[in-house]
Amino acid sequence: MPLIMGMSVLLACQFLGELVTRGWGLPVPGPVIGMVILLIGLLIWGKVPGSLRLAGEGLLRYLTLLFVPAGVGLIAHFELIGKDLWPIIFTLVVSTAVTLAVTGKMLEQLNRRRNRRVER
Known part of the structure; x- marks a missing residue:
């Protein structure tokens, strides 16, 4: 039953989105x-419910299977991707x-905040 509740929460958030x-x-x-709706709900709740954790971990276990359709799409549209290869590479690099x-700046700010708390 917890798995069904967790999946229901995930699907409800997707539906609201x-x-x-x-x-x-x-x-x-x-x-x-x-x-984003799920994140806001979890921030308000303050913790991850067990049922949601169970559903999330179950989905993460099979995450690699979700890359199969993307790989098939790459092969199916290889010529189209080849025509726009440089814009794609530029976009990926940028x-x-x-x-x-952004990750570095956030880590820097979080470290400063943590150091201020430790000094107090």
């Missing part, structure tokens, strides 16, 4: 909005650099 995205015409996928920079 789809409603928000389609209702407001946002250019963001519904599941992304659903993850997005990786931005991600690393």
